[in-house]
Amino acid sequence: MSDTTHSQNLFKRLFGGSGVGTTVLILLVFYVLLLIVFSFLSPFFMTVRNMTSISSNIALIGLMAAAGTPLIIAGGLDLSVAAIAGLTGVIVALLHAAGLPIWIAVLCAVGVAVVIGLVNGVLATYLRLNPLIVTLATMSIVTGVSLILTGGLTKPLSVDGFNWIGQGRVFGIPVPALLMLAVYVALWLMMQKTHFGRHAFAVGGNPDASRLIGLPVDRTQISLYVMSAVSGAIAGTVLAAMLGAAAPNAAGPHLLTVIAAIILGGTSLQGGRGSVWGTLVAVLILGTLNNGLTLMNVTSFWQDVTRGVVLILAVGFDGLRQRMS
């Protein structure tokens, strides 16, 4: 075996099968270019201070996009994840205000997320409803419930030890970033090394074949809906700890960025293809783009336009590349 094929194998092992590795590689190159361009354009960009500040924001998006990736690979879709993040903060703040210990409150909020995930999963699999509609509906319900519970107000949430999750540092690296990295490593192990992960790829790649092979199609998808909801809850906890407050709709505006990151990262909406590393790099790109443009005094209105253009360019290029090969 020649040297090049060996390094290709190594690469494939790192970034997951199905040719998604190449997409991740292209994204990485694009990310590095972005870093180079912005460090020329703005002297503040490549500072430790700036880098740590964007990493917390990136971590928030990253955590919400984390379990959404395996879910889309398995042929599902979850639009309720950002709403769940909002509700989580609200539940934690209210239960804590009612006198419950903070970590018990967090546990309760995660429990609620599990239930929402189960509802999403059961409706989308056993009842064969379109996941787009199902999770759009739960998103609306969950957002509404958050607003009802708080009366639309932001609840303060300042607890020693708890806020560390959002604001603390370990060796200078923000805790949210470390948490995100841990979640991605765990998901990567799950997708590449376990039977469950293999089933997720199979179920998304060809649900009919998977059923006829006797794979647990519905069970796999439901588990992933639950995981997606839980990753929303983790993001919500981090967000509340970061802000020192629970705002019912704090995470809502990030939903489109989350979905955009998953698609940009090479995960196919048709299912069966994708990798969590692709999503991570895409989150880095979108976060860096935001930050760089802000530093260059581009208004947030133009940032929206730029993000859309980058998305079309990246996905278009990848589509073209795959059709060529």
Add this chain to the structure above:
Amino acid sequence: MNTTIPRIQMLDIVKSFGTVRVLEGVSLNVMPGEIVALLGSNGAGKSTLMKILTANYTKTSGEIRVNGAVVDFASPRDAARVGITFLPQEISVFPELNIAENICLNAESTGAVNWADIARRARLVLDDLGFGHLAPETLVADLPVAERRIIEIARALESQTDILVMDEPTASLSEQESAQIFTILRRLKERGTSIVYISHYLKEVFEISDRIVVLRDGLNAGEFDPFTAQVTDVVNAMLGKVAGAMFEDRAPLPKEAPVVFSCNNLSLPGEIQDVSFELHAGEILGVFGLIGSGVEVLGRLIFGAKGQPAAGRMTLSGKPYQPVSALKGKEAGIGFVTAERKTDGIMTDMSVRENLVAAFQRDFGSGPFTSPERETAHTLDWIAKLGIKTSGPEQTIRLLSGGNQQKVCVARWLNPKVKMLILEEPTRGVDVGARREIYSHLVDFARSGLAVLVLSSDVEEIAGLSDRSLVIDRGRILAEFNSGATANDLMSASAQPVNQT
């Protein structure tokens, strides 16, 4: 003198898919007002030839003339413009639209819909076909299958079709309904429409066609006049001498083999009625049926992919068995190889290894983790045993030929836990070489103790492969044959008229 020019001339048509040649130089002429029956076994090239005519496929070489002029269509729409319409086996109508809309809908319609006009045009065409009693406002969803087929033909007429290609137009119809279709075809013929009629039903072909053209293995295998030709001559032309060489001599059936599977009065409303049989260890039981006969349902029903049957008692390995789901079927010891590899057989983007171990993946891992090393060893073992042509276990299965994909789909179930293997159309879309190999492997697996149930619409396959065979039609078992039954025996058994429907 115009009438002496054929409506269609296809000359020396060659078609290759990659390295596989499907058509090796086929010629076909159709005169105006002529009904030509196109016959051939599965894989003979009938559908490919017709898809080339209708520009669904591009030809590798050869020439097509319509009314004497050379044509080279870029898309099916170009073919439609010169009046060629293809009616596929599955009836394609819009059930939620009414008859008039279904008939008058075509690619050229633009602007607002003139309801009075389309109703008038629809009535005209229906009158012409002798179905003036159908009201243009009726929703197509409310029509029986046969009348939907008629709507489809009416649509073709409305768009000025003068070359109609039909693939098994009577496959899901009763005999009376088929007779209706024939009446229409005769009317079309009088109007000068040329018809190419693909069918497996020999009886029909002799009844309706003016000329029979037989293809075999991508070549013309003979032309017959239905008024003078003998059925056996046509069948011989279809089957050729290949059958003998396809199937090798095999070890005799084991004496006193235990019953692995039995079913009594198995029924699924509208699809399977009162099916009973026994399957022994070491035996290959073949079920032959034409498309729409229930042959494509029976295997799935037993495996569990159709959910619970309405009625029937079954045993598997001596224990009572009730189909529930594919997962439960697998756990009970049944393996199932589907007819449609692409749609429900393989995970196209996954590797040969991942596809091959998919059914019993947990046997190779430890706890929740997979073991790619052990999977690779297992895959390499089967690649060698079955002669699967692949660059290695990590190759994407999509890049393999149909025959090699099929070997992977079979190997997937070769696990000691599987006592009974059900195969649907085991060699559909598989080239001749791989087909022979698959047959010989299936015999080996059976003789080593597996019970094998093969369901197929390929009559030679069932005749050559089975130790015992059943013939199914309209969901019922019509006949049982012991080893040595010929394709002719099976085919004529399936063509018996049914008294009760």
